[in-house]
Amino acid sequence: MFNDFRLAAGRPVYIQVRDYLKGLILKGALQSEQKLPSTRELGELLGVSRNSVISAYTLLEEEGFIYAQAGRGSYVASDASLPGPAADAEPWRMDWKERMSRQARQAVELDHMKRGLRAEKGTISFTSIAPDEQLFDLENVKRAFLDRMAMEGRVLLNYGYAKGYKPLMDYLLNYMESKGVDLQGKDILITNGFTEGLDIVLSALHRESGGAVICENPTHYTAIKNLKLHGFEITGIPMDPDGIDLERLEEALAERAYDCAYLVPSYHNPTGIVTSAEKRLALLQLFSRYRIPVIEDGFNEELRYSGSHVAPLIAMAGTGNSVVYLGSFSKVLFPGIRVGWVLADRALIDSLESVKRARSIHTSTLDQSLLFQYLQNGNLEKYLKKARMEYKRKYEWTKACCERYIPFSRLSGSGGLHLFIEFPEDFDTWKLLEACSEQGVIFTPGDMFYTDGRGRNTMRIGFSRVSDEDIGTGIRLIGETAAKMMGN
Numbered sequence: 001m002f003n004d005f006r007l008a009a010g011r012p013v014y015i016q017v018r019d020y021l022k023g024l025i026l027k028g029a030l031q032s033e034q035k036l037p038s039t040r041e042l043g044e045l046l047g048v049s050r051n052s053v054i055s056a057y058t059l060l061e062e063e064g065f066i067y068a069q070a071g072r073g074s075y076v077a078s079d080a081s082l083p084g085p086a087a088d089a090e091p092w093r094m095d096w097k098e099r100m101s102r103q104a105r106q107a108v109e110l111d112h113m114k115r116g117l118r119a120e121k122g123t124i125s126f127t128s129i130a131p132d133e134q135l136f137d138l139e140n141v142k143r144a145f146l147d148r149m150a151m152e153g154r155v156l157l158n159y160g161y162a163k164g165y166k167p168l169m170d171y172l173l174n175y176m177e178s179k180g181v182d183l184q185g186k187d188i189l190i191t192n193g194f195t196e197g198l199d200i201v202l203s204a205l206h207r208e209s210g211g212a213v214i215c216e217n218p219t220h221y222t223a224i225k226n227l228k229l230h231g232f233e234i235t236g237i238p239m240d241p242d243g244i245d246l247e248r249l250e251e252a253l254a255e256r257a258y259d260c261a262y263l264v265p266s267y268h269n270p271t272g273i274v275t276s277a278e279k280r281l282a283l284l285q286l287f288s289r290y291r292i293p294v295i296e297d298g299f300n301e302e303l304r305y306s307g308s309h310v311a312p313l314i315a316m317a318g319t320g321n322s323v324v325y326l327g328s329f330s331k332v333l334f335p336g337i338r339v340g341w342v343l344a345d346r347a348l349i350d351s352l353e354s355v356k357r358a359r360s361i362h363t364s365t366l367d368q369s370l371l372f373q374y375l376q377n378g379n380l381e382k383y384l385k386k387a388r389m390e391y392k393r394k395y396e397w398t399k400a401c402c403e404r405y406i407p408f409s410r411l412s413g414s415g416g417l418h419l420f421i422e423f424p425e426d427f428d429t430w431k432l433l434e435a436c437s438e439q440g441v442i443f444t445p446g447d448m449f450y451t452d453g454r455g456r457n458t459m460r461i462g463f464s465r466v467s468d469e470d471i472g473t474g475i476r477l478i479g480e481t482a483a484k485m486m487g488n
């Protein structure tokens with residue numbers, strides 16, 4: 001016994017000795033009332049100091065696994081090992097797959113991350129639209145954390161409020177007001193990113209029309225997934241270069257009733273299209289005529305590289321209360337801080353607050369306060385200046401490479417972290433992906449973003465985490481492979 005103990009680096013030795021002995025007791029290798037070696041002996045056997053064994057024994061005694069008898073040594077407590085199964089009973093192994101709900105099965109089915117292409121080392125991958133972590137200003141993040149912890153660390157580590165951390169809520173209200181939003185009658189709820197905000201809003205909406213949503217086609221895959229998991233029937237409307245096709249939208253609205261619309265007006269994922277100001281106004285008029293609330297996804301608004309500022313729908317709606325704005329800093333700052341927000345009518349937020357409390361109590365106050373202090377210290381403006389400059393450069397380089405090498409029929413994207421490419425109708429980007437991945441380059445085929453199974457001739461190119469050199473090499477390879485497949 002005791003010859004299979006292995007020390008791992010980085011953990012206190014006495015804790016490792018405690019865990020090792022606990023394991024032996026639980027398994028029954030050390031039995032009830034068995035005398036343990038003396039601390040000196042065990043220290044020698046395990047190759048650790050006697051003090052480490054003394055500390056481990058003290059912990060085990062506090063936890064009730066062993067007891068000490070003065071002058072005689074330490075003993076395993078009675079009944080400390082796990083009771084084994086009754087002699088005649090087979091341990092019951094159930095089939096959890098069979099016990100999964102319809103929603104869980106559907107979630108697995110829709111979980112592309114589990115089945116996506118794995119980028120082998122050295123692969124040039126255009127699949128990600130996450131920010132480039134090399135840009136993160138770690139020192140400012142650390143300072144924000146330490147500042148806030150010094151100010152109110154104890155409060156931050158206790159329970160917080162479902163609606164959110166007040167200083168951050170106030171900051172974001174101000175931030176939204178500076179985007180032109182009329183805050184009268186509106187309120188805010190902090191969520192775990194955009195994704196939880198959408199989930200909460202969808203779960204709170206009454207479904208007069210049986211759960212029907214209208215959105216751009218293609219659209220954000222996570223939104224499609226969540227809409228489906230909530231049982232919504234999705235109608236996708238094709239996009240023009242300046243946003244959703246208004247005529248087709250109106251035809252669809254005249255045909256049947258919808259419970260809500262989901263729109264990504266700025267640097268839409270996956271097309272990168274910015275809906276024009278005129279179209280935004282027309283959309284608001286149309287949806288108010290058909291009395292349909294709009295869920296506005298404002299995730300990327302800050303990543304504008306050209307063109308003039310376009311106000312979010314919720315700002316254009318003025319004192320109207322039909323737009324539910326979902327905000328996120330996942331692309332603009334750090335997706336690891338899971339903080340997003342819902343800005344909407346006060347009555348709606350009041351209900352969402354209760355849904356949020358029931359589901360997760362509140363978003364991590366540590367995350368919220370760190371973000372608040374980072375913003376409060378004036379870092380967003382500095383960071384955005386740097387990030388925008390870098391992404392703009394990469395965006396222009398990627399676009400130039402695509403224009404030079406890829407035989408596309410349409411290229412879109414005027415900001416954000418990706419471009420979207422459409423090939424002629426009969427082209428298959430899954431086949432292109434297969435051929436490219438054999439040569440060490442991967443991207444995201446576009447069909448997953450479509451609500452109706454179309455889009456096999458499309459692809460999304462995420463450039464944020466790819467080096468300039470790899471962008472050049474990768475896009476050239478994609479372009480040459482596509483041209484070959486087209487017989488050029």
Ligand SMILES: Cc1ncc(COP(=O)(O)O)c(C=O)c1O
Nearest residue numbers: 193194195220269299328330340
């Ligand atoms: C359209 C869209 N909305 C929102 C988000 C951000 O989601 P979250 O805040 O949950 O990270 C993304 C991220 O890719 C996105 O593409």
